[in-house]
Amino acid sequence: MAPSLLYNPAKLPPSAALQLAQQAPIVLQQSLSGTETVDQWATYENLLLSCLRTGDDEAAAKCMDRLEERFGADNERVMALRGLLSEAQAENNGELEAVLKQYDAILEGNNTNIPITKRRIALLRSMGRVSDAASALVQFLDFSPTDAEAWSELSDLYFSQGLYSQAIYALEEVLLLSPNAWNIHARLGELQYMAATTSGNGGGSQQKYLAEALKRFARSIELCDDYLRGYYGLKLVTTRLLKEQAKQAKTDEGEFTLPEPRTIQRLDELATAKLSEIVRHSSLKDRGWRGYDEREVAAARELLSQNGIER
Amino acid sequence: MTWISKTITVFGGLLLAHACYSAQEHAALQSFKAAATSTLTSSTPAASSLPVDIAIETIVATLITVLGLVLGTRPLRPIQWRVWAGKIEREGEEGFLGNNGEVEKDYMGNPFSYLESRPSFVDIRKQRKEFSQWVKNGGSQGKN
């Protein structure tokens, strides 16, 4: 199905972004007069983002002008988009510094401008000044602790630095704010699984992370039937737990509690069954099974075939 | 899908209108007759009951129209969180087509996906770089 301009294009693959950006002449041809709809401005914003991504600066500038004309140059969201435009067009570090200065100047005047604050943090991170970005983000979260998106960004920032426990903490905050977000549960499980794989064979902490990851994946499945990502993670964790139990005797001291081996075994079977069901149906393109991301299905297929060989 | 239900509804409506007109005519005729005969017999047999064909037509028209309306009702959505979320993941946009075969206006996919894509923190320079890289590499793989 063709991507729609009504949704934010941040997650789309390049081909879809190109498709969107190619709609620019058509959308920009329509004159501004007439009745304005709610979707219209979302369309302009998303078109702007897609055009920037594909390097069509001219169309992006046109979108920007229209948005500015409608909402005024001092609208916070428009300011952030304007900043994004100059970020994208900056040729070298000096120009980026200039944009950063501009942001600082805006925040000097009004430090409650949330979109610009977020842009500033993103720019810092993009320029490689990660620790500055992190401290700015922490400061921002002190000021507005209910911003789930910012907590999620912080988690990603820490994760990119390899600071797993901080990243996990930040993601837990996200879950406090939106407890039913099944993709965040799965993401947290993934983080914990990665923390377990990198934390070496330190015994305790590794087992604890795995047990936590197991719970998170299980919860993401509980919140969302047939969640490919959740089952994929569950399969990874149970495989690993089973392998480790075979290797070493039970060492369940400490505060964490692993489920019974039998339960893990059954979870493993469930995940395998579900994954193969999903892979089978979506490679056959059955009706009602076409929503999965092809890349995710391919990864699941690979995981299954790996396990088939191992057994 | 939508034209089927619309046609059925309109057809039922026309039938109903016809039945209504017939019934009205019948009643008018009855009262005219009554007025004509009242000189002979003082007791008017009142508006006698409706002819069977009009009654049947009315009921059939009602049934047809209701069928059209029911078929035209928008698809329902699961209310259990996991069923609903599973539908989004498994069927994607296809699960939320309206009667006219287009994705319903208020469908937004996973409402929490913004927590992972984080649109306000987008790193536009990196995206541009990745995109030009993708174009250089032929730009066709990963097309869906």
Next chain:
Amino acid sequence: MLSERDYQISPIVQESVMHNSKALQNLQSLSASLFGISAGILGLESYSGFLFYIFFSLLTSFLLYTTHILSASSTPKGYKENKNVTGHKGLGSGVTGVKRYFRGGYEFWFGGVGNGFAGFVLTWTLFYGLVRA
């Protein structure tokens, strides 16, 4: 009755609830007016009119049940069989029937009788008067 804890474990999607009840109410008020028209044309009076209304409301609910609920619950194909093969129950075992779309069966089956009643009486009297002028 479900407790607070159950709702936290398996939450209810409010938007879907609103969407469904809006669709249901829309249908019910439209069809109730329609039944009023036909009751007026048929010249029904007192109890027979009300019985007519109740019967047709239930019929509407039944039609909606067969077209929108039964057909939707049976998809996707091959879903149920797989459950039995793996022998795992509970997880993901589809919620079927009215419970999938409405909080209770009562709202679905009998909500319409109350919802459209005013519309029914209005068109009933109107068309009764029009036809028998």
